[in-house]
Amino acid sequence: MSAMRFLKRGLSGLITTASGAQIRAAGADGAEPEFPPQAIYYANHSSHLDFVTLWAIMPAELQPRVRPIAAADYWGSGLKKSVAQGIFNAHLVHRYKDRPHTRADESATRQTDSGSSPRSSQLTGMTEILDAGDSLIIFPEGTRGPEDQVAAFQAGLYRLAKHAPEVPVVPVTLKNLGRMLPKGESIPVPRLSQVVVHTPLFVGDETQEAFLTRARAVLVDELQAAEGETP
Amino acid sequence: MGLIDSTVLTLFICIGGSLVLATIIAAILGFANRGKTNSTLRNLNQRIAAWWAMAIGLAVTLLIGETAVIVLFLVLSFLALREFLTIAPTHRSDHKTLVWLVYVIPLINYWFLWEHWYGAFAVLIPVYAFLFLPIRNALAGDTSNFLQRAALIQWALMVCVYAISYIPAIMQLPVMINDGREAAEGSPLGSGGADGALLMLFLIVVVQLSDVFQYVWGKTLGKHPVAPSVSPNKTWEGLIGGVLTATAIGAGLWWITPFTWWQAALLALVSCLMGFFGGLVMSSIKRDRGVKDFGATIAGHGGIMDRLDSLSFSAPVFFHLIRFFFTT
Numbered sequence A: 001m002s003a004m005r006f007l008k009r010g011l012s013g014l015i016t017t018a019s020g021a022q023i024r025a026a027g028a029d030g031a032e033p034e035f036p037p038q039a040i041y042y043a044n045h046s047s048h049l050d051f052v053t054l055w056a057i058m059p060a061e062l063q064p065r066v067r068p069i070a071a072a073d074y075w076g077s078g079l080k081k082s083v084a085q086g087i088f089n090a091h092l093v094h095r096y097k098d099r100p101h102t103r104a105d106e107s108a109t110r111q112t113d114s115g116s117s118p119r120s121s122q123l124t125g126m127t128e129i130l131d132a133g134d135s136l137i138i139f140p141e142g143t144r145g146p147e148d149q150v151a152a153f154q155a156g157l158y159r160l161a162k163h164a165p166e167v168p169v170v171p172v173t174l175k176n177l178g179r180m181l182p183k184g185e186s187i188p189v190p191r192l193s194q195v196v197v198h199t200p201l202f203v204g205d206e207t208q209e210a211f212l213t214r215a216r217a218v219l220v221d222e223l224q225a226a227e228g229e230t231p
Numbered sequence B: 001m002g003l004i005d006s007t008v009l010t011l012f013i014c015i016g017g018s019l020v021l022a023t024i025i026a027a028i029l030g031f032a033n034r035g036k037t038n039s040t041l042r043n044l045n046q047r048i049a050a051w052w053a054m055a056i057g058l059a060v061t062l063l064i065g066e067t068a069v070i071v072l073f074l075v076l077s078f079l080a081l082r083e084f085l086t087i088a089p090t091h092r093s094d095h096k097t098l099v100w101l102v103y104v105i106p107l108i109n110y111w112f113l114w115e116h117w118y119g120a121f122a123v124l125i126p127v128y129a130f131l132f133l134p135i136r137n138a139l140a141g142d143t144s145n146f147l148q149r150a151a152l153i154q155w156a157l158m159v160c161v162y163a164i165s166y167i168p169a170i171m172q173l174p175v176m177i178n179d180g181r182e183a184a185e186g187s188p189l190g191s192g193g194a195d196g197a198l199l200m201l202f203l204i205v206v207v208q209l210s211d212v213f214q215y216v217w218g219k220t221l222g223k224h225p226v227a228p229s230v231s232p233n234k235t236w237e238g239l240i241g242g243v244l245t246a247t248a249i250g251a252g253l254w255w256i257t258p259f260t261w262w263q264a265a266l267l268a269l270v271s272c273l274m275g276f277f278g279g280l281v282m283s284s285i286k287r288d289r290g291v292k293d294f295g296a297t298i299a300g301h302g303g304i305m306d307r308l309d310s311l312s313f314s315a316p317v318f319f320h321l322i323r324f325f326f327t328t
Helices: A003-018 A049-056 A078-087 A106-110 A120-131 A156-163 A208-225 B006-032 B039-064 B066-087 B092-114 B118-139 B146-179 B193-221 B236-252 B261-289 B304-326
Strands: A022-025 A040-043 A066-071 A091-093 A135-138 A169-175 A194-197
Touching (some): A003 A049, A040 A156, A049 A135, A049 A169, A120 A135, A120 A156, A135 A156, A156 A208, A169 A208, B006 B039, B006 B193, B039 B066, B039 B193, B066 B146, B092 B118, B092 B146, B118 B146, B146 B193, B146 B304, B193 B236, B193 B304, B261 B304
Parallel strands (some): A022 A194, A040 A135, A040 A169
């Protein structure tokens, strides 16, 4: 194990301890979660802690081949860029600047759940990562929202799943991270968080809308099921 | 070494011996029930492991000195706050107030404690923090459920920080008893010596044993719940049996305290009763929030607050009874 890898394991342990993350498979029996060797991981997004925590809980042998997708407008410059790329192995993408994503228009897009069309250049980088056999961590809402809500999904998740239909799409529900470091705050408040890893989805003969609705429902159901409930 | 003299060592040998005995009994029970999954037995093993950790943690920090003990309880307060804030229904607009609650006030509180500055320690949280936190919350501008939110934040501080910090504060009592309150103010670190350590251990041992014997008596004889809607496991049989047993043990431990046997018994009795009520109050919070334990900080054992609930209620009362009746 190289020194960098050793450091990354140490950092992972530190992040997991600091976020008090309890990692479990979906369901009440408290089973150990399964991490497929290659997967498209997607999760609800309410905090900067989301992507570091999801990276940190990855099994040691899989972590080097997991690429979190991060927004270039936030992570793309200076120290943040070196941290995101150098340590977390992030792939930076430019977000949809043409379509401001707000809560107000969520109800309008909920009927279709289709989101807007991602620019093709944006997806090219991600499909290349999948083609190379690596995994992705993406946040299909496109931006951070309030802790207990899941905004309409962008279409990217569907496109990626269609591009590599044999790669499992693994839903991950992140709980309490948004309460620890909500959008707009810079100092996290300590709480215990939970990372719930669900049974993988595969895209079938279904429309983009149907798949995105199904994918989003997994996270919404898990967040609602556990309202006010912690380990 | 540190705050440990021959009496403290004897006490720790007694504690270690009891834990060895408990471990052996649990192993025998495990052997007798081998092949079966027994949740009571598993819980027993987890509790024994937690007591081992507590005893070793206290012994090591006492060996190093008073600063180490204070740091230990600062960390425990921090972890307790984390558990409390996990289940507490705070608002998004409370965030900046919570940053003060978690990172600033506990540090000042334990710093005053470390300085043996009782006058400041005693009023920092109930006066300054309790007035400051609602002010900070009001400045955040969100008035919805304001009273509940202010109360919740103050209570988190009261239970997780102020009350818990009275446990290491007990170490300062011997100087107050021997030389008076004035002399104790700002006295050097470790001035309580082994006597201070013994007084703190007296409370911890008696209250933890009260929890143990309430559990044992409750499991064997328990029939009539004290507060069935809060916790069906807390029975009158367990309460009376546990508190009386622990009080008797407290009386038997008079030789590690500056008290006569009946004074030690009375202090033990009050502490055990407060400990019971601490557990009852914490159970009410957990029941209200729909959780069984305060998190899983000690894997499978519940959280820090599940172990410290009784001590956090008994320590301030124990401290102030001694300060009122035995110091000048």
